Amino acid sequence: MTIHDITTSRRAFLAGTGLVIGVAIAPKFLSAARTGVPAGGAGDLKPMNAFVKIGTDDTVTVLSKHIEFGQGPFTGLATLVAEELDADWSQMRAVHSPTDNKIYANLAFGLQGTGGSSSIANAYEQMRKAGATARAMLVAAAAEEWKVPAAEITVEKGRMKHAGSGKESGFGAFADMASRQTPPADPKLKDPKDFVLIGTDLPKLDTREKTNGAAIFTLDIMPDGLLTAVVAHPKHFGAVVKSFDDTDARKVMGVVDIRQIPQGIAVYGENTFAALKGRDELRIDWDLSKAETRSSAELAAEYIRHFDKPGLEATNTGDVAQAFQQPGLQTVEAQIVFPFLAHAPMEPLDAVFIKAADGSVDIYNGAQFPGFDQQVAAKILSLDETKVRVNTQLAGGSFGRKAQFGSPYMQEAASVYAAIGGDRPLKHMWTREDDIQGGFYRPMYAHKMRGAVDAKGRITAWEQIIVGQSIMAKADLDSTSVEGASNLPYRIPNLKVTSHNVTLPIPPLWWRSVGHTHTGFAVETFVDELLTRVGRDPVEGRLALLDAASRHAGVLRKAAEMADWGVTLPEGRARGVAVVESFGSFVAQVADVSVGADGAPRVHKVWCAVDCGVAVNPNIIKAQMEGGIGYGLGAVLFDAVTLDKGGRIMQSNFHDYRSIRINEMPDVSVEIIKSTEKPTGVGEPGVPPIGPAVANAWRKLTDAPVRQLPIVSIMSS
Amino acid sequence: MVTFTLNGKTRTFDGDPETPLLWVIRDFEKLTGTKYGCGVAQCGACTVHLDGMPRRSCITPIAMIDGSDVITIEGIAGKEAEAVQTAWAGLDVPQCGYCQSGQIMSAVALLQMVPKPTDDEIDGAMTGNLCRCATYHRIRAAIHNAANAMEG
Numbered sequence: 001m002t003i004h005d006i007t008t009s010r011r012a013f014l015a016g017t018g019l020v021i022g023v024a025i026a027p028k029f030l031s032a033a034r035t036g037v038p039a040g041g042a043g044d045l046k047p048m049n050a051f052v053k054i055g056t057d058d059t060v061t062v063l064s065k066h067i068e069f070g071q072g073p074f075t076g077l078a079t080l081v082a083e084e085l086d087a088d089w090s091q092m093r094a095v096h097s098p099t100d101n102k103i104y105a106n107l108a109f110g111l112q113g114t115g116g117s118s119s120i121a122n123a124y125e126q127m128r129k130a131g132a133t134a135r136a137m138l139v140a141a142a143a144e145e146w147k148v149p150a151a152e153i154t155v156e157k158g159r160m161k162h163a164g165s166g167k168e169s170g171f172g173a174f175a176d177m178a179s180r181q182t183p184p185a186d187p188k189l190k191d192p193k194d195f196v197l198i199g200t201d202l203p204k205l206d207t208r209e210k211t212n213g214a215a216i217f218t219l220d221i222m223p224d225g226l227l228t229a230v231v232a233h234p235k236h237f238g239a240v241v242k243s244f245d246d247t248d249a250r251k252v253m254g255v256v257d258i259r260q261i262p263q264g265i266a267v268y269g270e271n272t273f274a275a276l277k278g279r280d281e282l283r284i285d286w287d288l289s290k291a292e293t294r295s296s297a298e299l300a301a302e303y304i305r306h307f308d309k310p311g312l313e314a315t316n317t318g319d320v321a322q323a324f325q326q327p328g329l330q331t332v333e334a335q336i337v338f339p340f341l342a343h344a345p346m347e348p349l350d351a352v353f354i355k356a357a358d359g360s361v362d363i364y365n366g367a368q369f370p371g372f373d374q375q376v377a378a379k380i381l382s383l384d385e386t387k388v389r390v391n392t393q394l395a396g397g398s399f400g401r402k403a404q405f406g407s408p409y410m411q412e413a414a415s416v417y418a419a420i421g422g423d424r425p426l427k428h429m430w431t432r433e434d435d436i437q438g439g440f441y442r443p444m445y446a447h448k449m450r451g452a453v454d455a456k457g458r459i460t461a462w463e464q465i466i467v468g469q470s471i472m473a474k475a476d477l478d479s480t481s482v483e484g485a486s487n488l489p490y491r492i493p494n495l496k497v498t499s500h501n502v503t504l505p506i507p508p509l510w511w512r513s514v515g516h517t518h519t520g521f522a523v524e525t526f527v528d529e530l531l532t533r534v535g536r537d538p539v540e541g542r543l544a545l546l547d548a549a550s551r552h553a554g555v556l557r558k559a560a561e562m563a564d565w566g567v568t569l570p571e572g573r574a575r576g577v578a579v580v581e582s583f584g585s586f587v588a589q590v591a592d593v594s595v596g597a598d599g600a601p602r603v604h605k606v607w608c609a610v611d612c613g614v615a616v617n618p619n620i621i622k623a624q625m626e627g628g629i630g631y632g633l634g635a636v637l638f639d640a641v642t643l644d645k646g647g648r649i650m651q652s653n654f655h656d657y658r659s660i661r662i663n664e665m666p667d668v669s670v671e672i673i674k675s676t677e678k679p680t681g682v683g684e685p686g687v688p689p690i691g692p693a694v695a696n697a698w699r700k701l702t703d704a705p706v707r708q709l710p711i712v713s714i715m716s717s
Numbered sequence: 718m719v720t721f722t723l724n725g726k727t728r729t730f731d732g733d734p735e736t737p738l739l740w741v742i743r744d745f746e747k748l749t750g751t752k753y754g755c756g757v758a759q760c761g762a763c764t765v766h767l768d769g770m771p772r773r774s775c776i777t778p779i780a781m782i783d784g785s786d787v788i789t790i791e792g793i794a795g796k797e798a799e800a801v802q803t804a805w806a807g808l809d810v811p812q813c814g815y816c817q818s819g820q821i822m823s824a825v826a827l828l829q830m831v832p833k834p835t836d837d838e839i840d841g842a843m844t845g846n847l848c849r850c851a852t853y854h855r856i857r858a859a860i861h862n863a864a865n866a867m868e869g
Contacts, residue, residue: 070812070850203809210814211805213750213790217815220749228744253733271744272753273736346754346762346815346849396752396815397849432755619809623855627812630851654759654847663840665853 040095043172046179048134050103051127052081054179058158058172060087060134062127063097065104065112066119067368068206069345069395069402070627071683072620073119075204077127079616080120083197084131084189085138087171088158094205096392101371113369115403115510117583117681120616124679125189132187134178141177142169192614192676201619206394218393221352221364223425227256229416230275232265232282233434236647238291238505241265241284249281258282259419263412268420276431292505293647296444296640300337303446303467303502307335311465311498312477314486318494323461329452330533334526336449336707338468338518339640341442341511342435342657347396349438350429351413355422360387365410366395368402376407380414381422399512399631401440408440408507436657437649441641442511443469445481447522457536457544461494464522469508470501480510484519484688489552489581490527490545512631513684516582520688521636521695521709524578528696529705538577538696539565551586551611552579554673558609559588562671573604576696578689584680585612586673589629589689591666593697600712601698603633603666606690610670613677621682622670628686629668634660636691638710658712719783723748724792734780738772739763741779742789750790750818754847761846764819765789771826773845790818796867797828804863812850820846824860833864 041059048054053061062081066073074094082092097104101111107122109115135155142160143150146167153162161168171178192198209215234240244265246258254274259266265282269275294302324331351365361381367373370390378385395402402409413428420426430438445468452461464485470478477499479486486497511517531541539560546553556579559565563575572594579588589608596602608625615621638658642650651657695706708714719730723746730741737756742748742765751774754762758773765774766788774787801824811817820843827834827842834842839860848856 070814072812203806204811206814207806207809207811210811210817211802211821213748213818215814216749217752219753220743222744222747222749271732271736271740273733273740273744276756277733277735344849346760346813346847347752348754395813397813399849429753432757432760623809623812623852626854627851630853631849634851653757654755655757659847659849660851660853661847662843662853662856665851665857668854 040093046175048137048179049130049183051097051130052085052134054134054138054171054175056172056175058091058170059093060085060091060171061093061095064094065097065106065123066114067096067366067392067395068094069366069398071119071624072204072617073114074206075202075620076120076616077123078205079197079202080124080127081131081134083195084128085135086155086157089197089202091158092205099367099370099374099390099392111369112371113403115368115400117585117683117685119681120679121584121681128189129187132189133183136184136187137178137181138171138174140181141174145174145177198614198616199618202617204620215394217347217396218350218352218365219347219429221393221427223354225424227268227270227420227424227426228272228275229266229268229426229428230279230431231261231263231412231416231434232267232279232284233263233437234286234291235437235649236286236288236291236293237439239286239288240290242287243285245283249278252278252281257420261412261415261419263415266416266419272429290505291647292643294643295645295647296339296642299444299504299643300446303337303444304335306467306500306502307448307465309500311500314477314482314497314499316496320461320463320494320496323494324450324452326452326460329454329460331450331452332526332530332533334449334529334705334707336447336522338445338521338709339642340444340506341517341635341639342641343399343401343511344435344657344659345395345397345399345401348430348432348435349402349409350427351410352425352427353414353417353422354425360389361422362389362391364391364393366398366402367392368398369404369407372405372407373410376410377414380411380418400510400514404440404509432654433652436641436651436653439507440509441506442517443471443508445518447518449522449526451526451530453530453534455534457531457534457541459490459492459527459530459545462488462492462496464497466497466499466519468502469504471508471510471514474501480515482519483515484580484582485523488523489550490542492545512628513582513687516580516688520578520580520582521691524580524689524692525695525706528576528692529699537566542579551673552581555579555586555588555609555611558671558673559590559607562607562609562669563590563592565590574697574700576693576698576700578692578696580685580688582685582688585610585682585685587625587685587689589693591690591693591697593694593701595701599715601637601694603694605667606669606693608668608670608686609673610682610685611673611675612682612685613675613679615672616679618672621672624682625670625686626668628684629690630660630665632687632690633666633694634658636694636710637664638712640710640713719779721782721784722786724788730779734778736779738765738774738777738779738782738787742774742787748789748791752815752818754816759847760816761823762816762819764822764846766793766822766826769829771823790822793822793825797825797863800863800866801825801828801859804859804866807862808855808859810852810855810859812852816846816848820848820856824856824863827860828863828867832867834860
């Protein structure tokens with residue numbers, strides 16, 4: 001199923017309709033501000049359905065089934081509700097919904113979860129219906145009270161009016177009465193031409209509390225009696241504890257206990273520093289017998305050996321072998337090696353556990369798949385799932401890191417909590433070192449490319465072999481390994497794409513834009529190289545290979561126009577372009593680059609055109625493009641997790657796992673293509689084009705194609 | 718025993734003298750706006766004002782600050798703070814928001830010292846503050862907006 005096929009699941013929607021969704025009850029000694037329990041509006045909140053509560057104080061609280069970690073679902077989903085509810089933006093609030101894999105399912109996944117840039121896409125009709133339903137219930141209540149026909153009541157900016165009788169009211173006065181109305185079976189949605197909120201730059205709902213320190217993240221939850229725990233992990237993937245000596249660690253002031261768990265050695269402290277200091281004092285002997293002991297260089301050599309073996313076929317159209325034999329063609333070959341990448345969200349993984357008086361447990365964490373977290377924790381804590389409440393918190397980024405099948409992080413956190421008995425509230429946190437060295441990386445990949453182009457810039461043959469770990473743990477073809485390569489947008493009559501799955505003890509994971517992180521780079525640098533080999537302009541040459549009416553061509557033309565592509569550049573400057581579709585959204589970027597004082601690329605300016613269908617909040621779309629460009633650029637320039645000889649992880653923190661900083665961030669201009677297509681996501685699609693756009697400019701500047709990432713590694717090797 | 722002022726109030730600490738100021742602020746004083754991001758002064762999420770200067774609280778042992786004045790995001794005030802927070806809201810700078818307390822503390826300190834910073838001066842003051850959401854583009858614009866608002 002693609003995002004485009006998603007239709008609102010009426011059954012799932014109605015399952016939540018009319019249900020009183022109670023917020024998990026936290027122990028009495030916790031104030032809301034200290035637990036992060038969603039509060040929403042301040043008044044008495046009456047549920048209209050699973051997604052909308054109307055407060056007697058006139059507030060409208062939207063229960064977001066998607067986690068807010070910066071990509072904007074609180075604001076986006078609230079916009080969809082407010083539009084159909086005819087609410088005023090100032091009365092809107094948003095909180096995380098409770099955990100429920102049915103009521104709060106991502107309609108693209110079939111269970112609750114955030115990812116794949118799908119929040120707005122899957123919830124577009126569902127949230128509008130939730131708003132329209134609430135509106136109908138409020139109007140029905142007012143009609144009953146005012147004794148007028150419902151059809152004569154108008155609603156605008158949160159005010160219900162009946163012109164004939166002169167009656168007027170806000171929502172709050174009817175909240176209780178409306179909550180007892182029968183919801184309409186099929187609420188009518190607005191014609192998009194009548195939208196007043198969708199398509200406008202509404203201010204984000206979570207900005208204020210993120211500028212004054214009031215926003216509560218998991219790390220900020222501090223119940224009385226809290227223990228803080230950290231775990232000593234191995235420096236080799238697949239290593240396990242052989243033996244350990246905690247004599248000195250137990251002497252550290254504030255260390256409460258030390259326990260062995262499957263993932264390592266857990267140190268419990270009365271405060272964070274005690275736990276950290278205690279961990280430093282542990283002496284652990286690790287068993288490396290099943291560990292990965294090869295270096296990154298050795299792994300790369302192993303990957304490259306796969307090129308000569310038969311692979312898993314992703315695409316095979318035309319006759320590639322025969323096409324390469326034709327006369328009059330220029331042939332180009334390339335091998336590109338991509339490193340492991342850590343997600344490195346600002347807030348490392350963490351979770352808080354609090355046992356209630358009845359023995360049930362509240363978990364507070366940045367849950368991207370809360371249902372999995374609930375299942376995993378319940379099993380480890382030997383509780384029925386109904387006795388484990390996962391309370392999703394604002395998270396300090398994720399970029400894919402928190403979306404894990406089987407919730408391996410929660411396995412560790414719950415094991416730490418279970419190992420000490422669970423009577424005291426416990427916070428488990430990873431340090432930055434745990435995060436950088438903790439695996440679940442964007443896998444390493446090696447690509448082999450071979451292409452043939454004629455004198456007019458027609459690419460007649462293209463063969464691509466991709467070697468790497470299967471993120472989906474498949475034995476056969478993993479579409480996430482080849483997405484963006486197996487479905488090239490360009491007219492190429494003879495196309496063959498194959499892949500090889502490699503198995504390693506290093507756990508892989510999706511990383512912001514998944515397969516497009518490497519296929520986008522490989523495809524867009526290689527097509528650029530083929531076109532320039534025969535003297536074609538990178539923009540004109542691409543357009544000649546695309547359907548003129550395609551959305552690829554649309555964003556490419558727009559980005560080129562924004563950048564004034566073709567203009568004479570100052571000495572020492574070059575521009576590169578790339579266009580990538582990911583998650584149903586189309587993004588083209590032009591990067592203006594020079595060789596910096598340190599010899600590395602200096603990116604001065606990026607022009608970005610995005611087509612993501614209906615733009616629900618243009619300002620958030622632009623912010624996601626800016627952020628995606630920065631995130632992708634940092635990785636392409638600086639980032640790699642590497643294993644040294646013997647397999648030890650070489651990087652540990654932001655000093656050696658570099659992140660882009662403000663002085664390296666280019667100026668960015670974004671334009672959004674006007675569209676009436678269904679909305680698609682923007683969290684990830686800004687990432688893929690920036691790497692190849694910069695690399696294409698770099699090739700012009702240095703005459704050397706980028707065959708190894710990050711780019712700074714070429715300079716040091 | 719270490720005595721210091723935190724957001725104008727006198728506080729004492731008699732725990733492990735090596736405890737970084739960050740964990741004293743968070744775990745003992747329960748002020749959670751100041752964040753942990755790296756523990757080694759590489760990300761700036763823990764930035765506070767120590768005697769009026771931006772300081773990475775994660776590498777500042779509490780024993781070092783006896784007699785000092787500490788201001789956190791919860792305690793900043795004055796025209797620079799107001800201008801910065803207003804400018805941040807005006808551009809919807811935060812995405813995940815986790816690093817923003819530190820960004821704002823650095824930006825406020827910059828404007829207190831340089832009321833009308835150039836892009837180079839912004840780079841100089843803000844390079845120590847990481848944002849993995851890469852909101853840098855808006856941070857720069859917001860600092861310029863705040864400077865202009867203070868001027869006007």
